[in-house]
Amino acid sequence: MEQNDANSKEPKADAANVRPGRPDLKDPRLVLSLLEADQVVAAKSQSRFGRRPFSFGVSAALWGLRIYVLFMMVIVVISVIHAVHSAH
Amino acid sequence: MIEFEDSGGDSERAADARDLTMSWSGQRGSAERPPAHPTTETAAASERDLTGLLTHEDIDRARDRYQVARARRTGHSKALANLRLLWLLVGPGILVFLGENDAPSMLSYSADGARYGIGFFLPFVVLTFMMGFVVQEMTVRLGAVTHRGHAELIFDRFGRFWGLFAMGDLVLGNFLTLVTEFIGVRAGLGFFGIRPSVAVGGALVIVLGAITTGRYWTWERITLSLAIFNALFIPAAILARPDWHAVGHAMLTWSPLPHGSHYDILVLLLATMGATVTPWMLFFQQSAVVDKGMQPRDIGAGRLDTAIGAALAAVFAIATILATVPLFRHGINSAAFQGAEFAQALEPWIGHAGAALFALGIFEAGIVAAITISTSSAYAFGEVFGTGHSLNRPLREAWPFYLTLIGSAFIAAGLVLIPRFPLEFVVLTVNVIAVLAMPPALAFLLLLVNDREVMGEHVNGIWANAAGIGVTVLLICAGIGFAVATIFPKLLGG
Numbered sequence: 001m002e003q004n005d006a007n008s009k010e011p012k013a014d015a016a017n018v019r020p021g022r023p024d025l026k027d028p029r030l031v032l033s034l035l036e037a038d039q040v041v042a043a044k045s046q047s048r049f050g051r052r053p054f055s056f057g058v059s060a061a062l063w064g065l066r067i068y069v070l071f072m073m074v075i076v077v078i079s080v081i082h083a084v085h086s087a088h
Numbered sequence: 089m090i091e092f093e094d095s096g097g098d099s100e101r102a103a104d105a106r107d108l109t110m111s112w113s114g115q116r117g118s119a120e121r122p123p124a125h126p127t128t129e130t131a132a133a134s135e136r137d138l139t140g141l142l143t144h145e146d147i148d149r150a151r152d153r154y155q156v157a158r159a160r161r162t163g164h165s166k167a168l169a170n171l172r173l174l175w176l177l178v179g180p181g182i183l184v185f186l187g188e189n190d191a192p193s194m195l196s197y198s199a200d201g202a203r204y205g206i207g208f209f210l211p212f213v214v215l216t217f218m219m220g221f222v223v224q225e226m227t228v229r230l231g232a233v234t235h236r237g238h239a240e241l242i243f244d245r246f247g248r249f250w251g252l253f254a255m256g257d258l259v260l261g262n263f264l265t266l267v268t269e270f271i272g273v274r275a276g277l278g279f280f281g282i283r284p285s286v287a288v289g290g291a292l293v294i295v296l297g298a299i300t301t302g303r304y305w306t307w308e309r310i311t312l313s314l315a316i317f318n319a320l321f322i323p324a325a326i327l328a329r330p331d332w333h334a335v336g337h338a339m340l341t342w343s344p345l346p347h348g349s350h351y352d353i354l355v356l357l358l359a360t361m362g363a364t365v366t367p368w369m370l371f372f373q374q375s376a377v378v379d380k381g382m383q384p385r386d387i388g389a390g391r392l393d394t395a396i397g398a399a400l401a402a403v404f405a406i407a408t409i410l411a412t413v414p415l416f417r418h419g420i421n422s423a424a425f426q427g428a429e430f431a432q433a434l435e436p437w438i439g440h441a442g443a444a445l446f447a448l449g450i451f452e453a454g455i456v457a458a459i460t461i462s463t464s465s466a467y468a469f470g471e472v473f474g475t476g477h478s479l480n481r482p483l484r485e486a487w488p489f490y491l492t493l494i495g496s497a498f499i500a501a502g503l504v505l506i507p508r509f510p511l512e513f514v515v516l517t518v519n520v521i522a523v524l525a526m527p528p529a530l531a532f533l534l535l536l537v538n539d540r541e542v543m544g545e546h547v548n549g550i551w552a553n554a555a556g557i558g559v560t561v562l563l564i565c566a567g568i569g570f571a572v573a574t575i576f577p578k579l580l581g582g
Contacts, residue, residue, distance in 0.1 A: 023154045025147050034153040035146065036383055039235045042141040045474070049234075049244040049542060058535065065528040066253060068564065072524040075571045079355075080517055082574070 144302075148480035149381040152176075152305055156386070174393075177386055179308040180231075180376035181394030183460055184224060184369050185217070185401035186315035190457030191272020192265065192518050193363030194321070194450055197405045198430045199356060201412035202422035204346040206334045209360065210406055211342050216364035217402040219562070221394055222555040223530060226537045226548065227370050228390035231377030233546045238374040240471035242532050245539065254367075254532060255472060257525040262368050262465045264518045266500035269458040271515060274504055275428040276451025279444065288501045291455050295497050298459050299490060304379045304479040315456045318404045320449035325407035327442035328414050328434070335410070351573045355520065358570050361563065362519030363405070367529040368464045375467035379478050384546065411446060414438065458497055466493035524567050530560040 025031055038044050054062070159172045200209040227238065234241060239258070243251035270288050277287035298310045337343075346353045373394075382390055412430060414437035415422050425433065431447040438446070463479070469492040470477020476486030483490055503509055534556050537548045548556070572579060 023151065025150055025154070028142050030154075031142055031147055031150040034150040034157065035381070036235065039146075039149065039381060039383075040141070041143045041145050044235060049236075049241065051247050052245045052535075052539065052541075054246075061531060062250060062528070065531055068567070069257065069525055069528055072567050072571060073521070075574050076517055076521055076524065079520075079570075079574045082577075 144482060144485065145476070145478045145480040148303055148305075149379075152381050153383075174389060177380075177382065177389035178393040178396065179312060179380060180373045180382075181224065181228070181390060181392075182397035182400065183308065183311055183315060183376065183456075184373040185220065185394075185397030186318050186404075187311075187372070187457050187460030188220070188364060188366060188369055189318050189401045189404055189453055190265070190269055190363075190461075191275075191450055191454040192268040192359075192515055193405070194272070194408050194453045195425075195430070195515065196356065196359040196363045196519055197408040198412045198425070199422060200360060201409035202415035202420065202425070202430070203348070203352075203356070205344075205413050205416035206331060206410070207338050207344040208342050208346055209356075209409060210335065210338045212357070213360060213364075213405050213409065214339070214402050216361050217398045217405070219361075219559045220364040220369070220401075221398040222552070222559055223365060223533060224369060224373055224394050224398070225391055226533055226552065226556065227374040228377055228382070228394055229387055229543065229546045230533075230537055231374040232382040232384050232387050232390060233543055235378050237378055237467055237471040237477070238371045238533075239468040241374075241536055241542065243472055245536060245542065246532065250532070251472065254529065255468065257529065258367050258371055258468055259465065261366065261518075261522050261525055262461050263496065263500065264514055264521060265366075265368065266458060266461050266465075266496060267503050267514050268518050269454040269461065270501045270504040272450050272454030273458070276431075276447045276449070276454060279428045279431045279447035284505055287451075288504055291458060292497060292501050294455055295459050295462065296494065299463075299479065299493060300483075302480070302482045304376075307479045308376075308380070311456060311459050314452065314459070317452040318401070318449065318456070320445045320452060321404050321407040321411055324434075324438060324442050324445040324449065325410040327438040327445075328411045330410040330413060351577055354566075354570055354573050358523050358566055359519040361566060362521075362523035362526075364401075365526055365559065365563070366519075366522035367525055368461055368522075370529055370533055371468050372460055372464035375464070375471070375477070379467075379480065387546070408449070411438065411442070458500075462493045462497045462500075465496050466490070520570070523563060524570075527560050527564050527567070530556065530563070534560070 023030060032040065038047065156173065156176050159169060159176055197213065200213070230236075230238070230241065236244070239251070239255060242254050270291060273291040274284045274287050277290075278284065294314075298307050301307055301310070346356075377390060412422070412434065415430075415433055418437070420433055422430065422433065428447060428450070431443040431450070434446060435443040466489050467477050469475075470486070470489045473488070475488045477489045478486065481489065534548070534553065536542060537556075538553065540547050
């Protein structure tokens with residue numbers, strides 16, 4: 001479970017700022033040293049992953065699956081009507 | 089392509105945040121987003137600026153990370169340190185699987201045992217949990233690397249059009265499932281003669297109690313301590329005196345195969361799959377991993393957390409099947425049974441204590457799932473609408489998040505109390521809808537987890553892709569089989 005690989009780009013808090021006892025989290029630098037940059041709410045809210053362009057194959061697959069779900073919902077309604085009729 | 093969001097105005101706070109982010113990445117002035125997980129050591133902003141930017145959520149999350157960091161550099165033995173680290177990092181994986189061992193799922197497992205006895209369904213349940221592990225592990229990586237919830241990533245990468253479809257599936261599935269959880273609560277406590285309004289009202293108080301702490305860690309530990317009572321099905325199973333030789337034989341040979349109406353078997357197969365792999369689980373675990381503050385370094389622990397959750401849930405599911413086998417052995421028709429009726433019918437064979445444990449188990453399954461599923465809806469709502477969405481936020485800061493959570497629970501609970509509300513309709517459909525809605529959710533998941541711009545070095549490997557595609561194809565085939573059997577019932581002897 002422990003992964004202390006040398007190439008890790010982890011926050012350096014593990015080595016530098018961790019002391020026994022209760023942490024002084026009023027110190028913003030300690031807070032920031034414990035979090036990755038895009039874990040901080042203010043920073044995260046200002047950055048977005050951009051839209052990914054779809055190939056024809058991916059678009060076709062997504063449309064196919066969407067039609068599949070809509071069709072299946074109709075089937076579910078039919079099966080429930082069937083089941084309710086059978087029960088009564 | 090990663091880009092900064094147009095804030096619609098150059099507010100000082102937005103500019104500070106942008107500067108802060110860029111200073112971390114060492115790319116001040118660049119339009120690029122920082123790398124997936126840069127160090128924060130080089131933060132150059134002044135202390136005054138940083139103080140203004142940090143929120144209650146950040147500080148609580150840092151508090152949790154501090155404990156993890158301490159555990160990593162502890163002077164104790166390696167075994168003790170790893171145990172402490174595991175204790176700190178488990179949660180989302182166990183919660184998602186024990187949350188999915190919910191009221192309708194336990195009723196599906198009960199039906200498996202009561203209708204078909206010890207046989208095919210035992211190893212089949214293990215297979216479904218293995219499928220569940222494959223897909224849930226991907227959400228751990230997504231959450232730990234991107235620090236973004238599933239709904240947020242779908243909207244960002246695939247756009248509003250596809251995002252709304254995904255949300256539609258989630259909202260419908262979550263709401264129907266939430267209703268069935270309160271049906272479970274009502275049925276479970278109904279065994280003890282508790283009035284439905286008291287049972288459902290009490291359940292709402294527990295849901296409220298779990299979220300009033302304003303702290304993800306406390307919420308997680310409260311919910312975990314409730315979820316472990318899913319183990320109540322184990323003593324109920326032991327009291328049913330299962331034939332362990334037959335259990336071993338079934339696990340090894342997948343036999344005897346179920347007999348009877350092929351249509352009924354197909355529906356039960358679908359419901360059993362829907363008891364393990366559902367869209368809400370993807371959304372919930374990824375958001376919980378983000379809220380817990382997990383980082384790429386924690387992926388190994390997150391994987392272990394997910395494996396423990398899947399293993400525990402599989403054991404409890406098998407126990408539920410074994411507990412109801414006496415109904416199969418004695419030829420009791422359980423076709424229309426719900427939670428309390430299973431418990432009542434079992435009483436002659438597993439005793440009052442066993443039946444009470446079974447009923448309490450159904451109640452517990454309902455209450456834990458009510459907490460996790462309503463939280464999943466609230467996370468997704470907050471991510472899509474850009475409002476605060478963390479259990480580390482106080483009520484005044486994230487009231488739309490808490491309102492969604494509480495509101496969905498209240499409406500679902502209210503429906504269960506309406507006289508002559510077609511509860512049977514909801515229970516019948518919920519797991520089937522979940523499994524039918526899963527293939528598009530898995531397609532989005534696979535696209536995201538193979539997206540190198542999002543995942544960096546943590547993209548799926550060939551085996552994870554093969555397993556993910558295999559699960560998706562299996563679910564599609566099961567759905568098509570269900571459709572054929574519904575339209576042409578005589579084809580399968582239904």
